[in-house]
Amino acid sequence: MSERSREFLLSAAALVVLAIAAHAPALRCGYIWDDDAYLTKNELVQSPDGLGRIWFDRHATPQYYPLVYTTFWLEHRLWGLHPAGFHLMNILLHAGSVVLLYALLRRWSPAAAVVGVAFWGTALFAVHPIHVESVAWVTERKNVLSGLFYLSAFLVYWDWREGRTGERSSSAAHYTLALGLFVLALLSKSITATLPAAILVAVWWKDGKVTARDVIPLLPHFVLGIAGGLHTAWLERVHVFAQTGDLQWTLARRLATAGAVPWFYLGKILFPWPLSFFYPRWTLDGSRAADWIPLAGTIALLGLLVIPARRGVRWPLALTFFFGGTLFPVLGLLPVYPMRFSVVADHFVYLASLGPLTAAGVALAALGSRSPLLGRACGTAVCLLLIGLTWFQIEDYRSITTLWRRTLAKNPDCYLCVNDLAQERTSLAEQEAEYRKVTRMAPRFELGWSNLAQSLEKQERMDEALEAYREAIRVEPHYSLVYARVAQILEDRGDLSGALENARMAMRHRPGPGEYSNLGRLLAMTGDLDEAGRQIDRGLKLDPDHVDSLINRATILAMRGDLRGAETDLRRAWAVAPGDARVRAGLERLGVGPAGPR
Numbered sequence: 384m385s386e387r388s389r390e391f392l393l394s395a396a397a398l399v400v401l402a403i404a405a406h407a408p409a410l411r412c413g414y415i416w417d418d419d420a421y422l423t424k425n426e427l428v429q430s431p432d433g434l435g436r437i438w439f440d441r442h443a444t445p446q447y448y449p450l451v452y453t454t455f456w457l458e459h460r461l462w463g464l465h466p467a468g469f470h471l472m473n474i475l476l477h478a479g480s481v482v483l484l485y486a487l488l489r490r491w492s493p494a495a496a497v498v499g500v501a502f503w504g505t506a507l508f509a510v511h512p513i514h515v516e517s518v519a520w521v522t523e524r525k526n527v528l529s530g531l532f533y534l535s536a537f538l539v540y541w542d543w544r545e546g547r548t549g550e551r552s553s554s555a556a557h558y559t560l561a562l563g564l565f566v567l568a569l570l571s572k573s574i575t576a577t578l579p580a581a582i583l584v585a586v587w588w589k590d591g592k593v594t595a596r597d598v599i600p601l602l603p604h605f606v607l608g609i610a611g612g613l614h615t616a617w618l619e620r621v622h623v624f625a626q627t628g629d630l631q632w633t634l635a636r637r638l639a640t641a642g643a644v645p646w647f648y649l650g651k652i653l654f655p656w657p658l659s660f661f662y663p664r665w666t667l668d669g670s671r672a673a674d675w676i677p678l679a680g681t682i683a684l685l686g687l688l689v690i691p692a693r694r695g696v697r698w699p700l701a702l703t704f705f706f707g708g709t710l711f712p713v714l715g716l717l718p719v720y721p722m723r724f725s726v727v728a729d730h731f732v733y734l735a736s737l738g739p740l741t742a743a744g745v746a747l748a749a750l751g752s753r754s755p756l757l758g759r760a761c762g763t764a765v766c767l768l769l770i771g772l773t774w775f776q777i778e779d780y781r782s783i784t785t786l787w788r789r790t791l792a793k794n795p796d797c798y799l800c801v802n803d804l805a806q807e808r809t810s811l812a813e814q815e816a817e818y819r820k821v822t823r824m825a826p827r828f829e830l831g832w833s834n835l836a837q838s839l840e841k842q843e844r845m846d847e848a849l850e851a852y853r854e855a856i857r858v859e860p861h862y863s864l865v866y867a868r869v870a871q872i873l874e875d876r877g878d879l880s881g882a883l884e885n886a887r888m889a890m891r892h893r894p895g896p897g898e899y900s901n902l903g904r905l906l907a908m909t910g911d912l913d914e915a916g917r918q919i920d921r922g923l924k925l926d927p928d929h930v931d932s933l934i935n936r937a938t939i940l941a942m943r944g945d946l947r948g949a950e951t952d953l954r955r956a957w958a959v960a961p962g963d964a965r966v967r968a969g970l971e972r973l974g975v976g977p978a979g980p981r
Contacts, residue, residue, distance in 0.1 A: 402478040402509035409519040412780045450570040476527035481509045483534035504744025512773040516729035519780040526733045529571035536564035573615040576608030588701035630718040635669030640715035642678025659793040661725040706738030798824040829859035863893035896922035896929040
């Protein structure tokens, strides 16, 4: 083994130890916020046959990141829903990205040793507390998994670019591998769509120019990246409520916000205190001259960095372009669901942070070149300080209650925290009071109105509940679950016409098997058995084992006199949900008894 290889392995091992040591406390953390939708209450992850729907049913998951759900599905086979296993995998994926980043930076800084740019830039990435949100939050498997494939694709592509004058077949395989890794990154999180642009920035950094020979091989990457980004933007708008009124910003607000966001992140990277799951939701609407200062500052900074770039010192401008370009999807120019609660979020900057952190590595390396001992001492001190801050930040993620309480202490206007903490109230009256507080804090937050309505329902104040549900629909016309709830209340009141109208709206906005089944059941109650059967059949095409649909179709078949067909559906439902009291009762009414063991 050469001296250089030995040094690489020792340095990479040290960096892995740093990454694991910094995030090891996350092994004691539980699940938070939307971990239920992604994992703990996701039937596809827990079902032995859910893997196919993860990949081929775009409505089955909140976002189409099938590779993420595939890792969850596989891990569920290994350790069930024990959170430590999923946290461990996040930590290991982050550590893997650390090794890849180190290898990539060494390509650009071949003389880098332990005191070099590659080591210190990577060490800062490994331990920085701004990455706690990506590593300690199970749902952000999206970040650490996509980051691993992003850096793998970058590294393999760069090796292909440097050696493409070699053997043709080997070169083609190398290029194909890089493109395949990029596709895997997109299937993990579409923010990685910025990779081809980042590669061109690196080309300019190293060569001082970008030619057609550099751009043409990246055209497939650009096409795939744009397609992936547009698909995610469509899902955010249609399925993740990113089209709500509080995200319908003016162009001036989007531009002013886009100018301010990078400065915010740069500040948190340089001075990571305090960090918060949700930051106060500041508003720059462009109506004041001060709103445009950040954007003007960005333009001025770029102008200043052009001066050294013309003299051959290109890395400051290159890293700035990388930072801003990688942040582009989350600058506020496009609506993203979490921006309903905070314009900025730590997990948005996972990859983009490589720019400022590499620049910090340059500073530490420059110090080390003048005084190796002082350089090592400063670098070690900074890393130890960041590890301490990372440990402190991880404590926020111990449980969902801890997260909301600590976030609320930093951001008293976080209405989502108030909304979720209201569930801990033991008194319905106290819950109602908290939900009313949420609706005052955020009148356009549909979940606050929905939760208030549910609280009123539990108190049997149905008129008030209907009023609150209708306010939720007014705020968010695509809220299918509220339509379904209103349909149930109206059905209980004997208003089948109103129930049918709301059931149709629920099905229109979320055409899932449950919505088709409920609509079919209501149609059957009106006597329209043919249309009822057609609606339920549509739902069963989406999920042939949907128990409610099978029960409702069996009821319709029995009403038509097709007792054998009804029995077939009920036996199938029993096979899916053995012990279901409704299925047992249906079979006994047919005089055949439940199928399978009692």
